Amino acid sequence: MRGRIFRGSTAISRGLLTRNELRSSAWRPLFRDVYADAQIAVTHTIRCTAIGRWLVPPGAAIAGRAAAGLYGCAKPGASEPVDVLVPAATRIGPTAGIRVHHGEIDSGDTVDRAGVTVTSPARTCWDLARWLDVIEAVVVIDAMLANRLTTAPALREYALSRAGRRGWRSLLRAVDLADAGAESPQESRTRVGLVLAGLPRPETQWVVADQGRFVARLDLAWPQFKVAVEYDGLWHDDPEQFHRDRQRLNRLLGGDWIVLHLTAKRLRDDFDGFLAEVRAALRARSRSPR
Structure with missing residues (x-):
């Protein structure tokens, strides 16, 4: 188990660790029933991976600044809550370190990144425009454009295709203010x-x-x-x-x-x-x- 992140119940059922061993300082609890080798530097990316693989229901996705961080377009702190987008009809209990958002998720709004479901670049920008103030949303959208993960015309088309839904005007406004030339x-x-x-x-x-x-x-x-x-x-x-x-x-x-x-x-x-x-x-x- 050295150097790994794992479910505690799985490690116990397979005879790899006992309950007492799991409580020792050799292992660090990240979330309920999710542990890491205490020697690992736990980053926001590692926490996203653990949540995406073991804690969110089917159809949910890592979203917002957490998704932007996985794309290399934001730098969330290690302890910053992980945004998770959950289908509107799905209920998920509160978990420390996870910020849950409910909403409709369209086809094409999520992608797989190394086995973790993440909102697409366009959906990530839309959610950021809805959840953050306009300046902070543009900060991340600038980075998305600079890294060629999407384009301003594509984001405008995405927003217009969702006219009437909450946040579509916010995305249009943020895109109009965005500039791929920003370097920080x-x-x-x-x-x-x-x-x-x-x-x-x-x-x-x-x-x-x-x-x-x-x-x-x-x-x-x-x-x-x-x-x-x-x-x-x-x-x-x-x-x-x-x-x-x-x-x-x-x-x-x-x-x-x-x-x-x-x-x-x-x-x-x-x-x-x-x-x-x-x-x-x-x-x-x-x-x-x-």
């Missing part, structure tokens, strides 16, 4: 926050060139105004990377670009203040000849 969740949050505040939609990963020579690639840009936003992420703990980034941005400033920097702290605590700075820069550039 924080970039997505920044972009959507700016757009929802009424600013023009920026270009993502905009390349600035001088006489055909690459100068820089910007997280978010309004090239007609030569205004850009750069999100300063954790990689700036690396002094060399920070130096390279600032060097390229200095070249942009010399080329008459305004580059505004947003940190995680400002995104969290002072987005309104940052928004005012971006709005002022766009307003100034819209009035001045360039």
Whole structure:
């Protein structure tokens, strides 16, 4: 049983462990009657696998952020509850660590991933648009698009085919705000926050060139105004990377670009203040000849 996840009752019935041995510190209980070798680092993916194989009824599927995590498009924490979509007529008792959602599941709404039933990319996006606020839904949809698991036209068609059902308009709204060019969740949050505040939609990963020579690639840009936003992420703990980034941005400033920097702290605590700075820069550039 070393290195494995297993049903305790099965291990006992096969004579592999006794009840007393199962209670020892060598084994870690994950859910009722589901155990893991205590040496295993229990991740959210492992918990999803255990739930999908042993705890959900037929026809149910791992869904929401849990499904997005299995697709590599979200990073749920190890202890974050696992979303499970269960057919409307099926009842499932409460289980710690599982967040149950009931709903109609159409043909094609689920797929098999390594023996675990998971909602399809399109259904995952629909559920996220229904269950999360629009910014957090777009964060995951951006990643789905960037990883080519689906496309914006396909998601629009999916939503329209379900017109009148709860959440179809939410999915359309999220898809209209989504952009496959986003390279991090924080970039997505920044972009959507700016757009929802009424600013023009920026270009993502905009390349600035001088006489055909690459100068820089910007997280978010309004090239007609030569205004850009750069999100300063954790990689700036690396002094060399920070130096390279600032060097390229200095070249942009010399080329008459305004580059505004947003940190995680400002995104969290002072987005309104940052928004005012971006709005002022766009307003100034819209009035001045360039």
